[in-house]
Amino acid sequence: MTRRNILKSRRIVIKIGTSSLILPNGKINLSNIDELAFVLSDLNNKGYEVILVTSGAVGVGLNVLGMDKRPADIATQQALASIGQVELMSLYTQMFRRYSQKVSQLLLTRDVTDFPTSRENAENALSALLSMNIIPIVNENDAIAVDEMDHQTKFGDNDKLGAIVAKLVDADLLIMLSDIDGLYDKNPTIYDDAQIFREIHEITDELREMAGGAGSRFGTGGMTSKLSAAQILFENRQEMVLTNGARIREIREIIAGKEIGTYFYRK
């Protein structure tokens, strides 16, 4: 069955998680980054407005320093993000350049998107970039986003950031690339008989329970945070497709309305 509403999407936010950018051995997944650059550049050439929300600063930072696990200490995590973000952008810039696509970087913190004047500034910057045919690449400013008692600067995770960026740019669709084909009735990495949901219209407590449990090794989100992102989108009458970042080329089929991944929309 064709997802008819998706066919109308012109402004699309793509969120890619750490697990799609970093291989299980901690090295960079170069073929995925290259494929992402190709598909998004191609979409931009075809007149879609594309915004990329990327994770990976900490994961790439670990790779640069040859470390194999996230340090517990916050300041060291900040330092890793600061190191990794530069390398991550360097990789994106190189890959996108192969397809003659210009990109830019926006690093956001929660206080920016909570505070009306700075939120408007972020909206203006994004809209100016899109009008220049540039693909904005957004991440949380992890090097400085640390929650204080009375000053909340962290989004929590990049799934939420993806939903907030979709709201900022008034996107038609958020495509969330994970390490799994979609939302299942139980964790498919544990249960062989898990069944995928093709459509979700409401985020219920029962769903949240099905999505419980930890996510991948280098990321932070897990399936629960994808449901929280979907909830933010629902509140803004926006839509999301959760799909597997291992098959980036399918993004074009998703936009063509093909039934891939889990489609979150309110009836």
Ligand SMILES: Nc1ncnc2c1ncn2[C@@H]1O[C@H](COP(=O)(O)OP(=O)(O)O)[C@@H](O)[C@H]1O
């Ligand atoms: N009901 C569920 N359906 C799908 N995945 C689930 C479910 N419950 C838990 N998970 C776990 O969530 C993981 C995806 O989240 P996450 O590791 O944060 O991915 P990413 O880093 O790509 O965003 C899956 O690999 C799986 O282990």
Ligand SMILES: N[C@@H](CCC(=O)OP(=O)(O)O)C(=O)O
């Ligand atoms: N801003 C962090 C992202 C952390 C995060 O949410 O990761 P993921 O669950 O892989 O999307 C980083 O760049 O490392």
